[in-house]
Amino acid sequence: MKKKKKSQPSKIRKAPFVAIFVFLVLGAVGISLGEPSRVLEQAKQICLSCIGIG
Amino acid sequence: MDFVRKWVQALFFLITNGYWNFPVTRGIYQGPLKVICSPGLNCYSCPAATSYCPLGALQQLMAGIRLALENGQIYVGFYVIGAMGAIGSFVGRMVCGWACPFGLFQELLHKIPSPKFGIWRPLRFIKYALLLFMVFLLPLFAVDAFGFGQTWFCKYVCPAGTLEAGLPLLILRPGLRESLGLLFLNKLVILIFFIVWAVLASRPFCRTACPLGAFYALFSKIKLVKLRLDAERCTHCEACHAVCPMGVHFNESPDDMECISCLACSKACKFNAISLEVGGLPLSNQVPYRPEKAQLEQ
Numbered sequence: 001m002k003k004k005k006k007s008q009p010s011k012i013r014k015a016p017f018v019a020i021f022v023f024l025v026l027g028a029v030g031i032s033l034g035e036p037s038r039v040l041e042q043a044k045q046i047c048l049s050c051i052g053i054g
Numbered sequence: 055m056d057f058v059r060k061w062v063q064a065l066f067f068l069i070t071n072g073y074w075n076f077p078v079t080r081g082i083y084q085g086p087l088k089v090i091c092s093p094g095l096n097c098y099s100c101p102a103a104t105s106y107c108p109l110g111a112l113q114q115l116m117a118g119i120r121l122a123l124e125n126g127q128i129y130v131g132f133y134v135i136g137a138m139g140a141i142g143s144f145v146g147r148m149v150c151g152w153a154c155p156f157g158l159f160q161e162l163l164h165k166i167p168s169p170k171f172g173i174w175r176p177l178r179f180i181k182y183a184l185l186l187f188m189v190f191l192l193p194l195f196a197v198d199a200f201g202f203g204q205t206w207f208c209k210y211v212c213p214a215g216t217l218e219a220g221l222p223l224l225i226l227r228p229g230l231r232e233s234l235g236l237l238f239l240n241k242l243v244i245l246i247f248f249i250v251w252a253v254l255a256s257r258p259f260c261r262t263a264c265p266l267g268a269f270y271a272l273f274s275k276i277k278l279v280k281l282r283l284d285a286e287r288c289t290h291c292e293a294c295h296a297v298c299p300m301g302v303h304f305n306e307s308p309d310d311m312e313c314i315s316c317l318a319c320s321k322a323c324k325f326n327a328i329s330l331e332v333g334g335l336p337l338s339n340q341v342p343y344r345p346e347k348a349q350l351e352q
């Protein structure tokens with residue numbers, strides 16, 4: 001018979017909020033460096049070699 | 055709940071592949087929405103794709119870092135990693151269970167009647183190696199004479215790219231068929247391999263080879279929305295083991311990196327031991343388990 005563990009009491013976890021904030025800041029840095037235009041430029045083109053053609 | 059999940063999956067499929075004019079234009083969508091990150095694996099060379107694939111964009115940025123830096127541009131992937139990380143911290147691999155078109159495709163294949171098999175658990179580590187080498191290190195360091203790397207995972211492995219972009223483009227533009235070679239044959243074999251495997255086993259690509267799933271899995275402990283186990287309610291009946299499409303034993307490993315939060319185990323648990331929580335707080339207003347009260351009621 002396995003021993004029963006105690007349930008954890010409900011408590012707000014801070015880690016997800018910190019992680020979301022850090023990544024949003026990282027994304028904002030990327031935006032300030034103009035990365036979205038580079039991503040858009042690539043995403044607008046068909047990259048044939050990327051999909052195994054050519 | 056599985057009914058709701060199927061509708062959400064279909065909705066995400068339509069949102070991320072909402073450009074239905076492609077049979078007329080014979081090209082891909084080129085509008086401004088392509089600056090938005092698709093949460094799941096969705097090739098951005100797919101004619102219907104309306105957003106960018108995070109894995110594809112990340113490899114392109116890694117492959118071009120040297121050239122960009124030489125030209126004074128600091129394009130190192132902050133924007134893409136920021137978007138992926140925010141999604142990962144928010145829901146983690148719930149994306150796989152609810153929002154990835156290729157995950158949905160594998161689930162539908164698995165409904166085809168056939169003998170069904172499990173997947174040897176250690177194979178799950180392959181996807182972390184693919185993430186490290188084929189998405190980050192090889193595109194970054196294996197560069198040509200001009201300093202430009204390749205999108206290794208897209209080019210040599212990704213079956214979603216073959217299915218969603220390679221094959222449709224060959225139909226839309228017959229002229230491209232002349233440039234087919236061993237590279238495409240290799241990708242076609244990989245796609246067929248995973249299609250057959252998905253009929254026989256649940257989500258084989260997600261479990262063994264998807265670098266995006268591997269990336270989101272890194273957030274399994276800290277993600278905002280996740281499942282929790284009420285250890286006092288759990289009777290170790292193992293009903294949750296049998297229903298899990300990812301081979302997780304939820305009551306033994308509640309933060310398992312393979313869990314895609316599909317909620318099948320929560321539905322299967324007769325003792326209400328598995329529930330959703332947001333940031334540590336339960337989402338349902340389930341009555342906390344009181345052993346003394348349970349005894350009185352018996």
Ligand code: SF4
Pocket residue numbers: 094095149150151154155156157158259260261264265266267268
């Ligand atoms: S593991 Fe990859 S292919 Fe599978 S559902 Fe997640 S993102 Fe999609």
Ligand code: SF4
Pocket residue numbers: 281297298299300301302303304312313314315316317318319320
């Ligand atoms: S552990 Fe539960 S929620 Fe997670 S994948 Fe398995 S059945 Fe779905």
